[in-house]
Structure formats: C-alpha cells, structure tokens
Amino acid sequence: xxxxxxxxxxxxxxxxxxxxxxxxxxxxxxxxxxxxxxxxxxxxxxxxxxxxxxxxxxxxxxxxxxxxxxxxxxxxxxxxxxxxxxxxxxxxxxxxxxxxxxxxxxxxxxxxxxxxxxxxxxxxxxxxxxxxxxxxxxxxxxxxxxxxxxxxxxxxxxxxxxxxxxxxxxxxxxxxxxxxxxxxxxxxxxxxxxxxxxxxxxxxxxxxxxxxxxxxxxxxxxxxxxxxxxxxxxxxxxxxxxxxxxxxxxxxxxxxxxxxxxxxxxxxxxxxxxxxxxxxxxxxxxxxxxxxxxxxxxxxxxxxxxxxxxxxxxxxxxxxxxxxxxxxxxxxxxxxxxxxxxxxxxxxxxxxxxxxxxxxxxxxxxxxxxxxxxxxxxxxxxxxxxxxxxxxxxxxxxxxxxxxxxxxxxxxxxxxxxxxxxxxxxxxxxxxxxxxxxxxxxxxxxxxxxxxxxxxxxxxxxxxxxxxxxxx
Amino acid sequence: xxxxxxxxxxxxxxxxxxxxxxxxxxxxxxxxxxxxxxxxxxxxxxxxxxxxxxxxxxxxxxxxxxxxxxxxxxxxxxxxxxxxxxxxxxxxxxxxxxxxxxxxxxxxxxxxxxxxxxxxxxxxxxxxxxxxxxxxxxxxxxxxxxxxxxxxxxxxxxxxxxxxxxxxxxxxxxxxxxxxxxxxxxxxxxxxxxxxxxxxxxxxxxxxxxxxxxxxxxxxxxxxxxxxxxxxxxxxxxxxxxxxxxxxxxxxxxxxx
Numbered sequence: 001x002x003x004x005x006x007x008x009x010x011x012x013x014x015x016x017x018x019x020x021x022x023x024x025x026x027x028x029x030x031x032x033x034x035x036x037x038x039x040x041x042x043x044x045x046x047x048x049x050x051x052x053x054x055x056x057x058x059x060x061x062x063x064x065x066x067x068x069x070x071x072x073x074x075x076x077x078x079x080x081x082x083x084x085x086x087x088x089x090x091x092x093x094x095x096x097x098x099x100x101x102x103x104x105x106x107x108x109x110x111x112x113x114x115x116x117x118x119x120x121x122x123x124x125x126x127x128x129x130x131x132x133x134x135x136x137x138x139x140x141x142x143x144x145x146x147x148x149x150x151x152x153x154x155x156x157x158x159x160x161x162x163x164x165x166x167x168x169x170x171x172x173x174x175x176x177x178x179x180x181x182x183x184x185x186x187x188x189x190x191x192x193x194x195x196x197x198x199x200x201x202x203x204x205x206x207x208x209x210x211x212x213x214x215x216x217x218x219x220x221x222x223x224x225x226x227x228x229x230x231x232x233x234x235x236x237x238x239x240x241x242x243x244x245x246x247x248x249x250x251x252x253x254x255x256x257x258x259x260x261x262x263x264x265x266x267x268x269x270x271x272x273x274x275x276x277x278x279x280x281x282x283x284x285x286x287x288x289x290x291x292x293x294x295x296x297x298x299x300x301x302x303x304x305x306x307x308x309x310x311x312x313x314x315x316x317x318x319x320x321x322x323x324x325x326x327x328x329x330x331x332x333x334x335x336x337x338x339x340x341x342x343x344x345x346x347x348x349x350x351x352x353x354x355x356x357x358x359x360x361x362x363x364x365x366x367x368x369x370x371x372x373x374x375x376x377x378x379x380x381x382x383x384x385x386x387x388x389x390x391x392x393x394x395x396x397x398x399x400x401x402x403x404x405x406x407x408x409x410x411x412x413x414x415x416x417x418x419x420x421x422x423x424x425x426x427x428x429x430x431x432x433x434x435x436x437x438x439x440x441x442x443x444x445x446x447x448x449x450x451x452x453x454x455x456x457x458x459x460x461x462x463x464x465x466x467x468x469x470x471x472x
Numbered sequence: 473x474x475x476x477x478x479x480x481x482x483x484x485x486x487x488x489x490x491x492x493x494x495x496x497x498x499x500x501x502x503x504x505x506x507x508x509x510x511x512x513x514x515x516x517x518x519x520x521x522x523x524x525x526x527x528x529x530x531x532x533x534x535x536x537x538x539x540x541x542x543x544x545x546x547x548x549x550x551x552x553x554x555x556x557x558x559x560x561x562x563x564x565x566x567x568x569x570x571x572x573x574x575x576x577x578x579x580x581x582x583x584x585x586x587x588x589x590x591x592x593x594x595x596x597x598x599x600x601x602x603x604x605x606x607x608x609x610x611x612x613x614x615x616x617x618x619x620x621x622x623x624x625x626x627x628x629x630x631x632x633x634x635x636x637x638x639x640x641x642x643x644x645x646x647x648x649x650x651x652x653x654x655x656x657x658x659x660x661x662x663x664x665x666x667x668x669x670x671x672x673x674x675x676x677x678x679x680x681x682x683x684x685x686x687x688x689x690x691x692x693x694x695x696x697x698x699x700x701x702x703x704x705x706x707x708x709x710x711x712x713x714x715x716x717x718x719x720x721x722x723x724x725x726x727x728x729x
Contacts, residue, residue, distance in 0.1 A: 197594065199591045203591075235590055336617045364619075366621070369619040389664055389668050413717055420724050
C-alpha cells in the first residue's frame with residue numbers, strides 16, 4: 001500500500017485547520033477541488049487508517065465510521081477495533097471540519113462502491129451527526145454532504161422522503177446565513193421536484209426562496225439551469241433563454257464540467273428554437289458537443305427548413321434521446337414554429353402565392369386551415385402580408401427598412417446594457433485584501449525598498465569594478 | 473346519515489343521471505371523508521377505503537361537470553382527487569384516470585391557462601396515444617397553430633368527443649375560438665364579403681354576425697365587412713426614451729471613470 005492518499009488527506013486536514021484559523025474559505029475550496037482526483041485512490045484501507053489516526057479510540061463517531069468502512073469491504077480486511085491502530089498516543093477529538101471531511105470521504109467511497117442502500121443510510125447518519133455543529137467554516141463541506149445525500153436518495157428511489165429534511169435544512173441554513181448550504185439545498189429541492197415531475201412545486205420554491213448571491217458559481221450555474229427549465233415548461237421562453245445563457249456563462253470552463261455544458265446546451269437549443277430563433281452553428285461544430293448534440297442538430301435543421309414532414313420524422317427518430325434528456329415535451333411544442341418558419345420562407349420568396357400552393361408546400365391538411373394559419377401568422381407578426389379571400393392568395397407587403405425603425409437603437413441598447421452589467425459584475429467579483437493585510441503590505445514595501453537599495457548599491461559597485469572585470 | 477348510506481345514495485343518483493341531486497350530496501360526503509382523514513390519502517388507510525374514496529371523487533367530478541358547476545369548483549375537486557393517483561399508494565390504476573386528467577387539461581385550456589396546461593402535460597407520459605388525453609393535446613396544438621377550422625370541428629361535432637363531459641367543458645371554447653379568428657382577420661384582411669366573413673367566423677345567421685361586427689367596431693357596407701384598422705404603433709424611437717438611455721450611459725461612464 002502506498003502512503004500517497006493517506007498523506008494527501010492528512011495534508012488536507014492541515015489546510016482545513018488553516019482555513020479555520022485564517023477565516024479564509026479558499027483553503028477549504030482547495031481541499032474540495034482535490035476530491036475528484038482523490039476519490040480514485042480511496043479504498044477501505046486508506047479510510048481505515050485515516051479514521052484510526054484521526055478519532056480517539058472510544059469516540060462513537062469514529063467507531064461508527066470504521067464499522068461502515070469495514071462492512072463495505074466484503075473480505076473484512078479492516079479490523080473494526082480501534083485499538084488495532086499502531087498509535088499509542090492519545091488522540092484528541094478531531095475538529096468539526098476534519099470530522100465532516102472524513103464523513104464526506106466515506107460518502108464518496110460508498111458512492112463509487114455501488115452500494116446504494118448503505119450509501120443512503122450512511123448519508124442519513126452523517127447528516128444527523130454533523131447537525132450538532134454550527135460553524136461557518138463547515139459550510140462548504142456540509143453542502144457537499146447534502147449533495148451526496150440526495151444523490152443516494154435518487155439511487156435508492158427515496159426522493160420523496162428527502163424533501164422534508166431538505167426543507168428543514170434550508171430553513172436552518174437560511175437562518176444561519178449559510179449561503180453555500182442554502183444555495184445547495186435550493187438546487188437539490190428543485191432537482192428533486194423536477195425528477196418527481198412536480199413542476200408547480202418547483203415553481204413555488206423559485207418564487208418563495210431567493211438564491212443567495214454569495215453562493216459559489218458552480219451552484220449558481222446549476223440554479224440557473226433548473227430555473228430555465230421551469231420557465232421553459234411554463235412557456236416563458238425569453239426568461240428561460242436568459243437563465244440558460246447565464247448558466248452556461250457561470251459554469252467553470254474546465255473539462256470536468258463538460259457534462260453540464262452538454263445538458264445546458266441541449267436545453268438552450270430547444271429554447272432558442274421555441275423562441276423562433278436558430279441556434280449558432282458553432283455550437284454543433286465543437287468536437288466535445290458533436291455527438292451529444294446530434295439529435296438537436298437534426299431538430300434544428302427541420303425547424304430551419306420549415307418542413308413539417310421532416311420535423312415529424314426527426315421527432316419519431318430521436319424520441320428516445322429527447323425523452324432521456326427530458327426535452328421531448330418541449331420539442332413537441334416546436335411544431336407551430338416549424339409551420340411559422342415555413343410561412344415566413346414562403347412570404348419572403350414570393351410576393352404573391354395562392355393559399356393552395358401554401359397548403360401543398362407546407363403539407364397542411366386543407367386550404368381552409370391554411371387560410372386560418374396564415375391569418376394567425378400575420379397577427380403574430382411572423383410575416384407582413386395580406387390575404388385576399390376572394391381570389392385565395394397571400395400578398396406580401398413591401399419589406400420595411402429596418403434602419404428606419406427603433407430596432408437598431410433597441411439592439412444597441414441591449415448590448416450596451418450587457419457590457420455594463422459585465423463590467424459591474426467583474427468589479428464586484430474582484431478580491432481585495434483585508435485591512436489586517438495592510439501591515440504586511442507595509443513590511444513588504446520596506447523590504448522592497450531595501451532590495452532596491454541593495455540593487456542600486458550592487459549596480460554602482462559593479463559599475464566601479466566594471467573595468468577590472470572586463471579585463472579578465 | 474352515515475357515510476355508507478350517503479355513498480350508496482350518491483351512486484344511485486349518479487346511475488340515474490340525476491346530477492343535480494348527486495351534486496347536492498357531494499359536500500356532505502366530502503365532509504364525512506374529511507372527518508376520517510381520507511381527504512389526505514396515505515398508505516395508513518386500507519386500500520379498499522382509498523379506492524372507494526377515489527371512485528367517489530371521480531364520480532363527483534363528472535357530476536359537477538354535468539351539474540354546471542363553476543370552473544373554480546371543478547378545479548378544486550381535481551386538486552382533491554390528485555393525491556389519490558399518487559403511485560406511492562400502490563392502488564390498482566383507475567380506469568378513469570386518463571379521462572379525468574384529460575378533462576382537467578381541457579378545463580385549463582378553456583380558462584386559457586396555457587402555462588398550467590403545459591406544466592400538467594409535462595407530468596404525463598402517454599399523452600400522445602391515449603384516447604382521452606389526445607383530445608386536449610390536439611386541441612391545444614390546433615389553437616396554437618391557428619388551424620381554427622379543425623379546432624372548431626373538435627368542439628362542435630359530437631363524433632369528436634371521447635366522452636359527453638368533454639362537450640360540456642368545451643362550450644366556453646367556442647366564443648374563444650371565434651374571438652381568435654376575429655382578431656386574426658382584422659390584421660389579415662382589409663375587408664371581406666359578408667357571406668365569407670360569416671363562413672369564416674362559423675356564424676349560422678346574418679344577424680349574429682351583424683351583432684358580432686358591431687361589438688368589435690367593424691363597419692358593414694355594400695355587402696362587405698370592413699375591419700377597423702388598428703393604429704400602427706409608433707415605430708420611431710421616442711425622444712424621451714433616447715434621452716433617458718443616453719443619460720443612463722453617461723452616468724455609468726461617470727462611475728467607471
């Protein structure tokens with residue numbers, strides 16, 4: 001057995017303590033960032049050793065952890081007794097941070113061992129155990145533990161049972177101004193509701209809670225994603241599109257978040273299509289998206305062409321992929337957009353076209369339907385045209401010059417607004433040193449001064465000696 | 473009266489199609505159920521009790537629809553019935569579930585609660601193929617596309633309804649469809665021959681159309697219906713708007729510098 005992971009975990013304990021003493025959450029975040037790499041090295045031996053060296057011999061929490069780790073291992077290679085550890089010295093109770101971190105490690109280990117029932121029970125005990133602590137330095141770790149708790153419930157099909165504890169947790173977190181846990185819980189609630197198909201409850205959560213602005217970006221990205229999904233279901237496409245764009249922008253641009261980006265882009269494409277716009281081709285071309293977005297590319301092509309038959313066949317062919325992404329119902333709503341695009345193309349191509357031809361070209365069922373559909377398109381502002389009922393044709397009106405309207409002004413305004421918001425956000429996101437750093441700064445300044453003097457001295461000195469050295 | 477006698481009487485009235493009488497009994501039965509806590513179903517109750525309550529509420533919805541109860545009242549009944557369809561209760565699936573869900577969707581559609589309609593639809597998986605659920609789904613699609621002739625057929629022709637209750641709920645939709653057509657026509661035509669307009673708006677008599685035209689400020693002359701032109705909205709940017717956004721930019725730049 002290598003000592004690598006054990007040492008790393010112990011190193012992380014030091015970081016956690018540093019975070020505690022320095023009131024600096026960055027160290028905790030650093031530890032959590034190391035989790036994905038660490039999780040592959042975790043095994044029962046590593047965990048056993050960590051637990052034995054961290055918890056006092058007869059601490060109930062430590063014994064419980066050891067029992068879980070040992071029972072997870074079928075071969076029983078881990079001794080359950082604390083006294084089997086080599087340490088003779090009395091170990092002090094671990095700090096709450098370390099305690100929570102060890103619990104989190106065991107959770108992750110259980111998740112990857114594929115023992116959902118055990119994972120779920122342990123997650124429950126872990127949460128109950130950690131509830132007694134009330135320290136802000138714990139927030140990030142506890143938020144993670146909540147996350148794995150809900151994941152466990154999802155795997156064991158217990159989702160409807162987690163809603164009450166989540167609600168209680170949310171209340172506590174809100175009262176304690178625990179932004180990270182609060183944000184995490186809001187997301188978990190939304191996720192549970194959406195998975196349980198309780199969309200109106202999810203909408204209720206959104207309207208009744210506010211997402212803490214202090215929560216981390218990855219949480220905010222997920223929050224915006226769920227927000228967008230709910231808005232899209234409730235037909236509020238323009239807000240949905242804003243929210244999904246925010247989600248895509250907020251997510252960290254690292255390879256680890258590629259899954260989220262793919263899912264978000266899928267939703268984004270459907271929403272954009274529903275708004276009557278065609279998504280950027282670049283999105284489909286990216287190598288990391290090409291395969292996962294293939295069904296959506298087919299869908300986009302059908303909508304763009306305004307071909308109702310092609311659309312129908314794509315919907316049938318890609319039904320399983322769309323259903324797996326929970327986007328099927330949204331995609332079905334695109335039918336009317338396909339017709340509208342078709343009418344728009346016809347209106348742009350012909351200055352006058354008979355209703356019968358429209359009917360044939362768009363594969364509509366009857367001339368009468370066609371007339372109503374075109375009339376509605378005119379009313380919805382899709383096309384600018386007039387129908388002549390007696391002779392049965394549609395006459396397009398002259399295209400007005402867009403630069404004579406307020407449209408460019410409006411678009412320009414939107415862009416300026418976006419740039420301003422970006423500027424404001426970046427100013428807000430800047431980190432400033434805390435006041436007690438001023439002293440350090442002064443010292444550093446002095447040191448720099450000294451250094452400068454030294455440098456000039458040396459320079460002067462060398463200048464003088466230059467001539468001698470040159471000869472050598 | 474005990475619950476059993478009440479229920480029995482209710483069922484008899486239902487079978488005799490005496491809906492008003494049955495609707496009168498419904499509140500009493502619900503009160504009895506509430507006393508037993510059955511209005512909040514949980515697995516603590518026996519399956520027989522739950523099934524009986526579910527069946528009774530299902531009948532209740534149908535009865536209320538026939539008795540011409542208000543939409544809000546029917547909506548409330550649906551809300552009370554909903555928990556009984558929870559798969560957690562592990563009851564045998566009700567034969568009427570899809571029919572009642574379809575009626576609920578239709579009710580949302582008549583009240584023009586489209587967002588709610590889609591929220592509900594999202595929770596149903598087999599909407600495309602179900603005999604009952606198909607109806608509101610198709611109707612919504614036709615209304616959204618603008619295929620009003622099909623929508624009109626769906627709400628007026630008897631053969632189109634999967635069950636008689638659907639006919640009662642769609643009555644409100646007729647005027648909605650007509651108003652939609654009128655609104656589209658105002659934009660799409662400058663004028664229409666009287667007979668054609670009557671045909672387009674599905675009126676059977678000329679008098680009805682004249683009355684309708686008056687209500688919408690249309691003028692009828694020379695046997696044509698002239699639509700009042702809706703004033704084009706001001707397209708040019710208003711000076712005030714321009715000034716205020718310029719001032720906003722200026723103050724923003726001020727803060728940046």
